[in-house]
Amino acid sequence: MHCTATPIEMLDQYSNELHSKNFEKKEDSLMEEINALQETKGIGLPNFLPRGVFLNVLQKRIKEVAMTPEDFVGSVWNYIERIVTGSSTRRAAQNLIAKKKNESVDWVREIIGMEKLTDYTCNLEYVANCSKFMAQQTAYMEIMNDQKKKSVINLEGGIGEIEVGHLRKHLGVAQQAFELKMRMIASWKIVLMRLVDSMALHIMFSIQNMINKEMEEEIVQDLMAHLKVAESRGCSMSHLWLQRNAIGSKSVSSCSKSQKKWWPI
Numbered sequence: 152m153h154c155t156a157t158p159i160e161m162l163d164q165y166s167n168e169l170h171s172k173n174f175e176k177k178e179d180s181l182m183e184e185i186n187a188l189q190e191t192k193g194i195g196l197p198n199f200l201p202r203g204v205f206l207n208v209l210q211k212r213i214k215e216v217a218m219t220p221e222d223f224v225g226s227v228w229n230y231i232e233r234i235v236t237g238s239s240t241r242r243a244a245q246n247l248i249a250k251k252k253n254e255s256v257d258w259v260r261e262i263i264g265m266e267k268l269t270d271y272t273c274n275l276e277y278v279a280n281c282s283k284f285m286a287q288q289t290a291y292m293e294i295m296n297d298q299k300k301k302s303v304i305n306l307e308g309g310i311g312e313i314e315v316g317h318l319r320k321h322l323g324v325a326q327q328a329f330e331l332k333m334r335m336i337a338s339w340k341i342v343l344m345r346l347v348d349s350m351a352l353h354i355m356f357s358i359q360n361m362i363n364k365e366m367e368e369e370i371v372q373d374l375m376a377h378l379k380v381a382e383s384r385g386c387s388m389s390h391l392w393l394q395r396n397a398i399g400s401k402s403v404s405s406c407s408k409s410q411k412k413w414w415p416i
Contacts, residue, residue: 158227158354165223166347172216174339180313184208184328184335185321198326200334202270208335210267213342217263220346224255227354235366247369251361258353262346272341280340284308284333288326291315295325308336 156164176183191204228248235244287306294300294315302316310332318325 156226156230158230158358161223161226161230162347162351162354165219165350166343168219169216169343169346174212175308175310175336179317180310180315181318181325181328181332184331185318185324188324188327188331189321192324200327200330205270205331205334205338206267208331209270209338209342212335212339213263213266216346220259220263220350221256223350224259224354225252228252228255231358231361243369243372244366247361247365251357251365255353255357259350262349266342266345270338272338274341274344277337277341280308280337281334284337285330287333288329291329292326295319295322308333310336 187204187208191201191207195201228251231251232245232248235248284307287304291304291306294302294304295318298319302319303312303314305312318328321328
């Protein structure tokens with residue numbers, strides 16, 4: 152991400168990057184789903200979509216975008232570091248921001264791990280989209296079952312017009328493959344929404360908490376460490392404390408004011 156962008160601009164770039172990943176290939180359409188179904192083929196009910204197959208395809212998608220959230224939090228905390236690190240509090244701020252950056256990376260890895268494990272949402276948009284996309288199944292299966300029909304179909308969900316004649320060779324799993332594709336498209340929209348919304352909430356909360364609470368504590372600890380060194384060298388404790396504490400407080404106050412410009416809440 153561009154080093155001069157502000158956090159809100161970084162968030163827009165992050166969202167665009169996630170959504171720009173194109174999983175809907177025009178060539179060999181639905182073959183990823185066909186292969187996934189054939190790899191796990193076993194004894195079971197006909198035209199029944201196993202949950203394990205869905206999770207397998209979902210995990211592959213998440214793995215392909217997993218580094219994007221990590222890159223985003225790294226860029227945001229690098230930006231915060233440039234804003235916060237005044238000369239008098241540089242070491243304290245750098246230590247704290249490094250800690251917050253590591254916490255954000257750990258948090259990102261946790262949410263990525265959770266997305267890989269559970270195909271769940273209470274968002275009604277998923278149900279609406281899934282129903283809309285699945286409504287195209289009848290036309291699709293008519294093409295599969297009738298060799299005389301034109302083998303091109305225009306599908307919603309960002310797919311568009313595709314050739315499906317090659318799927319007639321896999322008629323046994325063609326219907327399952329279609330269902331898997333449509334459910335995945337509807338689900339992926341929700342996954343991306345969560346990855347963007349939760350990221351915005353996490354970053355905003357982390358910045359606010361750092362400025363309003365943790366930064367001052369870190370500066371005080373840093374000042375106390377310097378005072379001990381000064382005392383051992385025979386310096387004036389009161390003078391050093393007042394001077395550095397005044398500068399440190401001013402830095403936190405300035406950072407707090409600047410933070411209001413970073414994110415429009």
